[in-house]
Amino acid sequence: MSQHLSRRAVLTRTGLALAGSLYRLKGAACEGGVDISTPLKVHASRKGLLFGSAASQRYLKSDPAYAALFAQQCGVLVPEGELKWNVLRPTPDSYNFGPADWMYEFTRTHNLKFRGHTLAWWQALPGWFSSYANQGNARRLLEEHIATVVGRYSGKMHSWDVVNEVVDPYDKRADGLKTKPWLELAGPEYIDFSFQSARAADPNALLVWNENHLEINDTWSRGKRKALLSLLAEKLKRKIPIDAVGLQTHVSTTDPSFDNKEFKTFVRKIADLGLRIIISEIDVIDHDAPANTSIRDEKVAGTYSNYLDLILKEKQVIAVLTWGLSDKYSWLAKFKPREDGLPVRTLPFDDCLAGKKAFTAIANAFDWAPDRSPMG
Numbered sequence: 001m002s003q004h005l006s007r008r009a010v011l012t013r014t015g016l017a018l019a020g021s022l023y024r025l026k027g028a029a030c031e032g033g034v035d036i037s038t039p040l041k042v043h044a045s046r047k048g049l050l051f052g053s054a055a056s057q058r059y060l061k062s063d064p065a066y067a068a069l070f071a072q073q074c075g076v077l078v079p080e081g082e083l084k085w086n087v088l089r090p091t092p093d094s095y096n097f098g099p100a101d102w103m104y105e106f107t108r109t110h111n112l113k114f115r116g117h118t119l120a121w122w123q124a125l126p127g128w129f130s131s132y133a134n135q136g137n138a139r140r141l142l143e144e145h146i147a148t149v150v151g152r153y154s155g156k157m158h159s160w161d162v163v164n165e166v167v168d169p170y171d172k173r174a175d176g177l178k179t180k181p182w183l184e185l186a187g188p189e190y191i192d193f194s195f196q197s198a199r200a201a202d203p204n205a206l207l208v209w210n211e212n213h214l215e216i217n218d219t220w221s222r223g224k225r226k227a228l229l230s231l232l233a234e235k236l237k238r239k240i241p242i243d244a245v246g247l248q249t250h251v252s253t254t255d256p257s258f259d260n261k262e263f264k265t266f267v268r269k270i271a272d273l274g275l276r277i278i279i280s281e282i283d284v285i286d287h288d289a290p291a292n293t294s295i296r297d298e299k300v301a302g303t304y305s306n307y308l309d310l311i312l313k314e315k316q317v318i319a320v321l322t323w324g325l326s327d328k329y330s331w332l333a334k335f336k337p338r339e340d341g342l343p344v345r346t347l348p349f350d351d352c353l354a355g356k357k358a359f360t361a362i363a364n365a366f367d368w369a370p371d372r373s374p375m376g
């Protein structure tokens, strides 16, 4: 049987005929994708790696072709918003688990792992938060939230982003921690008790410290790397249960090569602390790339290669997740739209769900990565 099945053939053969027919409806604009017959999750798992992506319930529900593609390509799902406070906490005294439970059911139906994002973050807080939370109640509020939310999915989660984007050297604290809102409300120890509460509620999930903007060599990134490394070392010494670091990796086609001493040393030092590494939200910002589709796709793919070829050499890297699977639903369409109005082309699949050069770049990076499976 041919190793090089077309995308349509693969979808049909895997029983996803509905997805295939929707795909055909889109017509000629959808033709010309790259060979995706071996899903990214398979390329990854051959090396003992996990591949997955973020998705929203809304689009998994409304777009069966996308849902089918997601299940075909991914080994892990992280809800893009359904586990954030603004969805989970309609009021200070109530929880809305409907959307997150739906996502969990999706992972069960399609045999995916489930990843939690995120417990303590400065964004996506509900409207009531700023007038309700204060220094008197913030610790209890956060601890109860973690106990309830992590407890609900205990035994079902691959990993939890316990804290997210909590280092900010521009806030000018000696420890480099971001001040608002959690530190001002609950003290710098909120990081310790967040990890401890998460471990108490689910002893098996990997507990992750997730951070943005660590990859390049500007002042902010340098400051973040330095502060993060010393915070991690200090907390691990005190046995705070941190298992992994999440590198968000929202990189850009204009970033210089990641293959430089500073970034490599940083990655090595995280590994030397005994921590695992998850590439938790990779996508490639194409804001400043040329308009021409083919050239732009080359640049985006080249950025994936440049980053992944380097980072996957580190065997403590256990998983790679893209922040979305198809350009059709990328958050960057809203957060980093192109000035010329052209749709962004940041992810492995395009608006029509056809594989792009970025798909091949990611697949090749997995193929070339050293084996970290127990037998490898």
Ligand code: XIL
Residues within 6 Å of the ligand: 080, 081, 164, 212, 248, 281, 331
């Ligand atoms: C983004 C989502 O993708 C958007 O849909 C939402 O409106 C804002 O948040 N870093 C993170 C993610 O940790 O939670 C963010 O997700 C993207 C940046």
